[in-house]
Amino acid sequence: MKQNPSPPRLTLRGISKQYPGCLANDDIHLDIAPAEIHALLGENGAGKSTLMKVIYGLVKPDYGELLWDGLPIEVKDPAHARKLGIGMVFQHFSLFETLTVTENIALALGDDAGELGPLAEKIRSVSEKYGMAINPDREIHTLSVGERQRVEIVRCLVQNIKLLILDEPTSVLTPQEVDTLFVTLRQLAHEGCSILFISHKLNEVKALCHKATVLRAGKVSGECIPAEEDTTSMAKLMVGDDTPISTTYPKKLGSTPLLKISDLNLTSDDPFGVHLKQINLTVNAGEIVGIAGVAGNGQEELLASLSGEQRCQNDTIHFADTPVGKLSPDQRRQWGLAFVPEERLGRGAVPEMSLTENALLTGFLSGLVSKGMVAWHKAEAFADEIIAQYKVKTPGRHAQADSLSGGNLQKFIIGREIMQNPRILIAAHPTWGVDIGAATAIHKALIKLRDQGAAILVVSEDIDELFLISDRIGAICDGALSPIKPTPESSIQELGRMMAGDFNSPTCEQGATP
Amino acid sequence: MDIDLITNILYAMIRTGTPLLIVALGELICEKSGVLNLGQEGMMLMGAVIGFIVTLLSGSLLLGFMLAIIAGVLMSLIFGLITMELSANQVATGLALTIFGTGLSAFIGSDYVGKPIEGLDPIFISGLTDLPIIGRMLFGQDLVVYLSFILFAAAYWFVNYSRPGLVLKAVGENPHAANAIGLPVFKTRYLAIMFGGAMAGLAGGYLSLAYTPLWAENMTAGRGWIALALVVFASWKVGRVLLGAWLFGLASILHLVFQGLGFSVSPNLLAILPYLATVVVLVILSSNQARSRLVAPMSLGNPFYAKG
Known part of the structure; x- marks a missing residue:
């Protein structure tokens, strides 16, 4: 990507956002040029989501400023962001299942939507132009996940879009669908639209993005040009130097x-x-x-x-x-049998219960209950053991399950199941x-x-x-x-x-x- | 059965169904936004008592109806403040509102029980009122009944064809997604709650100013609950609310019909018919999961917390 003489499409200067108990963004600087595909890399909890919510006007930063086309601006709310030409595709789709594609898009466009008939035609033509054909009359609940993502993207494209933000867009797609998406994104960038591509998948970033900004623990830990890096060096930026990142395991076949x-x-x-x-x-x-x-x-x-x-x-x-x-x-x-369900809160663990109680929920078969009575000291010892062995970050076994971050809770649940042999x-x-x-x-x-x-x-x-x-x-x-x-x-x-x-x-x- | 009897039954059916129709339209719009307000009965009673007192003191029916509506809106705002600003449980708050409205209306109205006023007169439309059978039913009613026809048509258009109606449905289905794309979730829900209150107030006023022009403690006699059942019966479709309201109206005058025909059936037994019909509809709806998941507003009863 050559240096563009015009001002960057979007500049972030010193963005900081404090949440109770965690500094989500700490003095973030970022430049995105027109027609640039810019990756925002980072692990879960690194502050990517907060940062894009700041850009999209969903969250107000405590410090720092945004420059849009070189001019300082305060994005008041998502509607304002859309007016500026910022579109966002969420990881968890913001679509209404009982409404049709056209109705969904009309809702997002606000008063600019006009009549539904012409809008449907526009949706059809835009979606075909970018190789993502969708039928505007279908109701969302009849669409596959990949198709829903197309609706989200087309929703941004029918507006006059200058910056498209995609939050982990490939996590719901097959490899073939990913390729199709990348073709669309490259076409968009070629037409001058800037793209902020949020991901933790390094090979995708390497394949698609012109530049990358890496976040770690709320701070910018590095910037790079993905094409010139290898995935290991980018992974080091993401996780720090001391974490082992990849290894291989011998394959076995059981009998x-x-x-x-x-x-x-x-x-x-x-x-x-x-x-x-x-x-x-x-x-x-x-x-x-x-x-x-x-x-x-x-x-x-x-x-x-x-x-x-x-x-x-x-x-x-x-x-x-x-x-x-x-x-x-x-x-x-x-x-x-041991079972680790997909939903951690609600099926894997009871959100309002302590870790000890959650350990008891599936561990009761391995000696934590005697004569119908709960042996609390054993249950507590079991919970402590899981926490120690699986390095679960928590104040202690009394902590409520929903106070843990998703990753930590997952370590706890997996530990609970595996330790029952x-x-x-x-x-x-x-x-x-x-x-x-x-x-x-x-x-x-x-x-x-x-x-x-x-x-x-x-x-x-x-x-x-x-x-x-x-x-x-x-x-x-x-x-x-x-x-x-x-x-x-x-x-x-x-x-x-x-x-x-x-x-x-x-x-x-x-x-x-x- | 002679023509006169049928004409009278149809006339009474509409007249009895009108307050149900009005409250149910308000509740339906409210529920479409994802807010379940069980305070209908309390809001109706406040509308009824305020409307009655104002008319008695001022002599103006118009003023009475206006203040009945305002009373309903104020009551709904109490509900709105508690559930929206303080994120309280909607079911508990709605129930409390009904209890509060019942008690407060009895207290305010205790000096006015049994006093007479001049109620709302029917308006006859020359030529149309004299049509056989349906003349009296559709064109021999009072102004509020005609207004309920207009309200129904407006609500039908609003929910099915207007852009704000689309916003309403979106907010009721997924308020977080609605917020993310910049729809005003709070404003929409507040307006829907207030519309529900206004309709309950109007229906209450109709009871004490037109249907039986007097005030009696607890005079709504469960109509607020019937309206709630009616919304479920109508499976959240405006068109079916009209049908349901009139059917429920018919059910509640059935004992008169039977008397006219020479049977005697306990009115208490007949009073269960609307509820029975609602249960039957619920069973039919839930027998097909695909349908049941799509009929009710998806986030009905869930509070919305703005994040960030």
């Missing part, structure tokens, strides 16, 4: 089947749910099987039927030789939202459990993670499971095709992801 799913069909009661179609899967003792997939393709339903929240026909699920389809979750736990562990998104250091610790714990002879099933959207820890790998799409292959024989491209529902094509390599 004795411990978890067996045969011909599992399940009709979902949820209108937005997915029906499971003829699922067959075996997980052996001493191996990790990874299931990739874009959210909402049947993972929830599959996990619920394995955990016992959703009962199914008795002989469709076996733990070793025991049919368990009709058993309740705690009967399955008694057999030796399960024979089968099922984990959904084990490191979602967890920083690199903690993720490495969780991966090591999973590998250790595997080596002790447990059968482990990991469902995740993070493909890199699955390739790192899985011994065999496959994908789920629209309720159907792909064939499961030994990881070394698979590839990201092949897995991507499987995530898109193409299970049969030969494993030919074609156009590697940039």
Whole structure:
């Protein structure tokens, strides 16, 4: 990217924002030039979200100023931001499910929206121009996650947009969809729009962005040109020097089947749910099987039927030789199942309860209850042990579960399950939202459990993670499971095709992801 | 059954259904914004007592209706302040508002029980009122009934076709997303709550100034609750509120109908019909999960906290 003679599109000078108990942004400086794709890199909790909320007018900074096209400005609220030409695509979509695409976009445009008819035409033409065709008359709840993201982007594009902010846009997409998105973004930048691309995925930043600003613990820890760096050096900027960042684990193949799913069909009661179609899967003792997939393709339903929240026909699920389809979750736990659900607060842990009580919730089977009475000192010792072994950052076992950051709570939940020495562990998104250091610790714990002879099933959207820890790998799409292959024989491209529902094509390599 | 009886039943059905229609329209708009206000009964009673006293003292029905509406709005603002500014639980606050309104209206109105006023007269429209069967029903009513037709049409257009209506639905479905794209969540909810209060006040005034022109303690007799059931019965659709209000109106005069036909059925037994109908509708709605999740405003009853 050449130096542009015109003033930067957006300049941040000394932005600071204090929240109770944490300094989210500390003296942040940032320049984004017109037509530049600028990455904002950082781990969870580094202050990325706060910073973009400042730019979008959702949060007022305590100190510092913003310059827009060289002029100081105070962004009052999101409506003001949109008037300036700032558009934002949220990680959790801000769409209204019962309204149509056109109605959703009309809402965001305010009084400029005009009549719905012409607007729908505009949506159709803009979305086609940027290669993201969507039907303006469909209601949001009928759209896939990828399509919803398109709606969010098109919503920004139908306005006169000068700066597009995307918050972790690729986390919900298949590798192929990511490529399509990047083509769109490059086209936009080519037309002069600035793009602020928030991510922690280094290879994507390297492939797409002209410049990067790295945040760590609320401060700018470095700036770089991603094309000239390698991912390790950028990762060092993100996590600091002392954290080990990557490693590889030896792959193993187990022998004795411990978890067996045969011909599992399940009709979902949820209108937005997915029906499971003829699922067959075996997980052996001493191996990790990874299931990739874009959210909402049947993972929830599959996990619920394995955990016992959703009962199914008795002989469709076996733990070793025991049919368990009709058993309740705690009967399955008694057999030796441990389960790490996707939602930490609400299913993995009770938000208002202390860590001790939460430890008790699934640990009650391993001697924390005697003669119907809770052995509190044992439960407390158990909680302390989890906190110490898994380096959970918390004031103590009395802390409420919802006072912990997502990553710390996840370490606690994983620790709670693993320390009960399960024979089968099922984990959904084990490191979602967890920083690199903690993720490495969780991966090591999973590998250790595997080596002790447990059968482990990991469902995740993070493909890199699955390739790192899985011994065999496959994908789920629209309720159907792909064939499961030994990881070394698979590839990201092949897995991507499987995530898109193409299970049969030969494993030919074609156009590697940039 | 003779023509006269049918004409009278239809006339009474609309007349009885009118206060229900008015309150239910207010509650529906309020619930569309995601706010569940169970204080209808209390707001209606305050509208009824204030409207009655003002008319008795001033002799002006117009002034009475206006102050009835204002009383309803003020009551709803109490609800608004507590649930919006202090983020209190909507259900508990609404129930408290009903209890408060019941007590306060009885206290204010204790000296005026049984005093007579000149109620609202029907307005006949020449030519139309004399039509057989539907003439009296649609064109032989008083001004507030005609107003309720207009309110219904306006609410129908507002919710289904106007941009502010779209904002209302968006706020009721997902206030956080609405806030993120810059929609005024607080303002929308306040206006919806106030509209609910105004309608409850008007309906209360209608009861004490037109329907039975006198004040009696607790004279709304559960109509606020019926209206709440009515919104569910209508599955949050404006069009069905009209149908439901008139049906519920019919149900509450059924004992007169039966008397006219020579049966005698306890009016208490017949009074359960609206609730029974509501339960049946609820069962039908929830039998299909796909439908049930999409009918009610998704964040109904959830407080909204502005972040940052």
